[in-house]
Amino acid sequence: MNPGAGGRSARTSGCEEKDRMSNxxxxxxxxxxxxxxxxxxxxxxxxWSIRIVAPQYNDGLGMYIGVQDIVGHTQHDIQNINILxxxxxxxxxxxxxxxxLEVMPLALAFLMGAAVVxxxxxxxxxxxxxxxxxxxVGAAGFYEFYSWNYxxxxxxxxxxxxxxxxxxxxxxxxxxxxxxxxxxxxYPHWGTAxxxxxxxxxLAALVTLWRRGExxxxxxxxxxxxxxxxxxxxxxxxxxxxxxxxxxxxxTGAAASDAADRRAEAPEFAPDQPPCDFCDxxxxxxxxxxxxxxxxxxxYRFMSVECLAGFVAGGRISEPEIHSMRVxxxxxxxxxxxxxxxxxxxxxxxxxxxxxxxxxxxxxxVAHNLHFFFLGDRLTWPExxxxxxxxxxx
Numbered sequence: 259m260n261p262g263a264g265g266r267s268a269r270t271s272g273c274e275e276k277d278r279m280s281n282x283x284x285x286x287x288x289x290x291x292x293x294x295x296x297x298x299x300x301x302x303x304x305x306w307s308i309r310i311v312a313p314q315y316n317d318g319l320g321m322y323i324g325v326q327d328i329v330g331h332t333q334h335d336i337q338n339i340n341i342l343x344x345x346x347x348x349x350x351x352x353x354x355x356x357x358x359l360e361v362m363p364l365a366l367a368f369l370m371g372a373a374v375v376x377x378x379x380x381x382x383x384x385x386x387x388x389x390x391x392x393x394x395v396g397a398a399g400f401y402e403f404y405s406w407n408y409x410x411x412x413x414x415x416x417x418x419x420x421x422x423x424x425x426x427x428x429x430x431x432x433x434x435x436x437x438x439x440x441x442x443x444x445y446p447h448w449g450t451a452x453x454x455x456x457x458x459x460x461l462a463a464l465v466t467l468w469r470r471g472e473x474x475x476x477x478x479x480x481x482x483x484x485x486x487x488x489x490x491x492x493x494x495x496x497x498x499x500x501x502x503x504x505x506x507x508x509x510t511g512a513a514a515s516d517a518a519d520r521r522a523e524a525p526e527f528a529p530d531q532p533p534c535d536f537c538d539x540x541x542x543x544x545x546x547x548x549x550x551x552x553x554x555x556x557x558y559r560f561m562s563v564e565c566l567a568g569f570v571a572g573g574r575i576s577e578p579e580i581h582s583m584r585v586x587x588x589x590x591x592x593x594x595x596x597x598x599x600x601x602x603x604x605x606x607x608x609x610x611x612x613x614x615x616x617x618x619x620x621x622x623x624v625a626h627n628l629h630f631f632f633l634g635d636r637l638t639w640p641e642x643x644x645x646x647x648x649x650x651x652x
Contacts, residue, residue, distance in 0.1 A: 282466055287380050289463035290388070294373035296456035297366055301325055303449035305362075306403075308429055311441045312342060313633065321351070323403075324449060325362045328353045342440065345627050346427055347418025348410060358402045365395045373460065385464040392457055404431060419627040421589055422608075423545070438607065438631045534561040536569045539611060544592050546610050548585035548618075550575065563616040566597065567646040588617040589624050598639050601625035606633035614649060616642060 304322035309331070311318045319338050320331030328351060330336040340350040353359055372391055376384040411428030414421075427437050434443040534541055535558040541547050548566040550558045552575070560566040563585050569575060570583070584594035601622050605615040615634065619625040629636055637645065646652060 282469070283380055286385065286463040286466040287377050289459050289466060290373055290377035290380070290385065293388075293456045293459040293463065294370050294377065296452050296459060297370045297373070299452045300366060300449040300456075301363075303452065304447040305449040305453070306444065307331075307447045308442060308444045310339060310342070310443075313439050313630065322447065325366055326359060328356060328359070345418065345420045345631065346425075346438075347414035347416070347421070348427055349413070349415075356406060358399065358406055361402060362399060365399055369395060369456075373456075376460075376463075380467070382464065382467045385460060385467055389457070389460050389464060392460065396453075396457075407431065419589065419624055420631050421591070439633055440631075532559055534559065534565050536560055536565040536574075537612065539565075542611060544586070545588050546586055548583070548597060549594065550580055550584075551582045552579050553581045554579075562610045562612045562614070563597075563602065563618055563642065564610065564612045564614040564646050564650075567616075567642050568650055568652060571643045571647045572650075572652040585618040587620050588628065589619060593620075595620040600639065602637040602639070602642050603628045603632060604635045604637055604645070608632045614645065616645075 302324070304324045306323040307320060308323070309318050309320040315338065318331075319335045319342075321336060321339065322329050322331065328336070330339070336351055343350060369388075369392055372388050376388040408428050412426045414427070422438070425438070427440075429435065429437075429442040430444050432444060432446070434441060436442075532541055533539065539561045541559055541561045546562045548560045548563060550560075550566065550569065552558075558569065558575070560569065566583070566585060583597045585597045585600055587593045587595045587600075595618065597618075600618045600620060601624070603617045603619070603625055605617055605628070608615060608617060610616050616637075617628055617632070619628055625636065
């Protein structure tokens with residue numbers, strides 16, 4: 259027997275182990291380098307794309323949201339989107355004033371630099387720290403974008419040409435949403451794909467570094483860690499389900515209680531909402547209705563434009579008896595305007611109290627805007643009278 263054979267065998271085994279660990283380290287370093295390089299296309303490629311289809315833009319409008327800028331799908335898309343936004347009170351899109359565009363370049367540069375540092379260190383803790391930073395920065399960026407998107411659709415101008423009670427216009431983050439006559443679709447774009455690939459490359463580097471001692475103590479420790487994480491994940495999942503069920507029950511009970519409180523607080527007959535003199539329905543507080551004042555001082559009030567028109571078209575009052583005849587300006591909500599000179603839209607989307615869906619506007623441009631967003635037909639006062647005669651057989 260050769261006494262040195264065992265020693266040579268141990269040295270050979272040790273060299274093979276070192277070579278295997280070296281190969282893992284090289285592979286991890288290349289993956290971290292790839293993670294840094296994959297972030298480069300995100301500087302120039304859009305992260306997100308939003309497309310809008312409206313009645314006057316059947317081919318659609320759109321914008322790409324990138325790390326440093328917001329641009330239209332075509333040359334004039336941003337300008338046309340801002341025109342639509344003006345109608346409903348949304349702020350214009352001015353890239354220089356969008357806060358996320360100030361933050362995203364810094365965040366992306368930080369992640370690229372941190373990936374290079376993690377590559378040079380080439381240790382598990384460095385790769386894990388980079389992934390943790392990636393998650394934190396990504397979550398913060400996503401929240402910043404969501405906050406800007408929310409404010410953009412909720413913080414509306416009180417002087418908007420079109421005001422719909424309770425309506426907000428926040429586009430979806432992912433998916434399609436219909437807002438009045440506008441259909442908005444929002445989806446990630448190529449820049450987000452490269453950012454995702456960068457994260458996956460960093461994750462692969464961490465796994466590679468963690469398993470670099472495959473077959474040895476490190477692999478055993480890794481498998482033990484996997485088992486502990488799996489057990490804790492299952493326990494956390496059970497707790498999450500129980501907590502969610504309890505929270506849902508509490509929210510449901512609170513919602514039911516709130517609804518009951520609202521029903522108790524809402525009177526059936528408000529003193530400032532008298533019955534209509536044509537149909538006996540309750541006159542709404544705003545948006546719809548009208549009144550006729552006679553020359554001898556009598557006042558008749560109505561719950562909708564069509565009720566007032568029905569009162570006149572049905573012969574319940576003659577033209578010489580009328581001193582003034584006014585309807586509520588839909589967009590203002592409460593102001594009364596001359597019924598004879600008002601502009602009318604019979605909406606295809608917005609219902610009026612008596613079902614003929616007549617909206618009144620003092621200014622022609624507002625009537626145009628109402629027609630743009632609510633569709634339907636434009637009418638004059640004589641046409642309103644004829645419509646009511648025909649629909650109600652007066």
